[in-house]
Amino acid sequence: MIRVADNLQIVNPIIHAALKDRNPAPIRDLVIRCEKAGAQAIDINSGPLTRNPSGDMVFLVEAVQSVTRLPLLLDSTNPRAIEAGLRLGGSRFIINGFSLEPRKIEAILPLAGRFDVEIIAYLLYPDSRVPSDETERLRIALMVYEAFQKTGLPGDRLIIDPVIAPLMWENGNIQDMGTLSVIRNLPDLLGFPVRTIAGISNLTTGPGPAARKRLLEAAYIPMLAASGLSFALMNMFHELPVAIARACEALADPGIFTYEALDG
């Protein structure tokens, strides 16, 4: 299970200001700290970037690339921003992402084919509604895969995000238990070793005591890991969930186990 930092977000005022001022230092600092904390990939969550999508994304990606060689997730709803990032080259890029929403199928999904890169597919309805159970998620996975196949890319370019339901939703936790089966059953359903990603912070969206949120995330991460999750998108500064994610890796490691493995 690869740990992907979700820390680099344009909604973070420090990052927002750094982008506006074209000052790469705070971005570099954040990425260095994420990698030190155990990040194995960096999600560049740029939001829609409406004013200058290409220039902004180029600035962000270059700032990140100046301090790391980790894979980068280009996380934007703006296809021009994603394309500008992909054009830079120099990193393993993953497009984050598309869904059944028509404008994403039309404008974002084709970029994966053109640049031959991996792309994340969200199991959401065309109007971005979250499916309400395991059956709906599997049905949407079939539709998403059908759309993906039109790119002509092999299945190993696809990463499916089953979308974790917030615990504050009615039946959110029950949906999340069902999502474990979704992750486990996708390879059988689609006929190849489908990779998956999940955004851990979704689980505890909304009000609630921080320590309990971290504990619930820490309990859910090993369930996801045991179900075969490939990527965990998470806040690298949340110590308990990160330590637990590392412990999951040590438990699943086919090499000789040592307690030092927890150092990552």
Added chain:
Amino acid sequence: MIRVADNLQIVNPIIHAALKDRNPAPIRDLVIRCEKAGAQAIDINSGPLTRNPSGDMVFLVEAVQSVTRLPLLLDSTNPRAIEAGLRLGGSRFIINGFSLEPRKIEAILPLAGRFDVEIIAYLLYPDSRVPSDETERLRIALMVYEAFQKTGLPGDRLIIDPVIAPLMWENGNIQDMGTLSVIRNLPDLLGFPVRTIAGISNLTTGPGPAARKRLLEAAYIPMLAASGLSFALMNMFHELPVAIARACEALADPGIFTYEALDG
């Protein structure tokens, strides 16, 4: 997933002295603290009790029963000790346990039938060797179930312990990943909703830093929970694993989720 305290052990010098002196106070104190920490059942690990098996077990059980109404696991290799405990009545008893070892099949397993109580079956070879992978564990499960059926008891009296391998063993962690499938597949294999138990402390048997042991246990517990484990036998004074086990319960709870659920 029911939390079973493994704290009451005759190898604990305080408990050993209490038994020798027929002083119930330290036993009562320990059980009260376990229940406060969230124990939902108590394992009375009396060891073989060679000198006065009946008298010793009666003393232990009565000391425990004087402060709790929780289910009690009678954990001994001595059938006379187990029988003496069962004769007392007054609690839900679970025999812990039998295996394919001939003298256990002959002397311990029949007690479950005679007293109509639940019994734990360890997936071990007749010579007590631990099976080395998932296939061996499932094969032994079939043999254990065959022996169990001769008691005439229904399947809901059987609880299977797949035996967690210590991480310090060669391939121990890989065995433990396989054990998750064993737990998941037992109901299909035996044709009824087979309940399971696992001794969490087995995972980290041997030398190693305590904090890392607790972290690995905390990572493994949700994997077991997500695989359908019914009972987790654990040290109730290990805060992180216990908090994580509670969080697993909150995640799986079909009722309305609240952060207060973590209080148990």
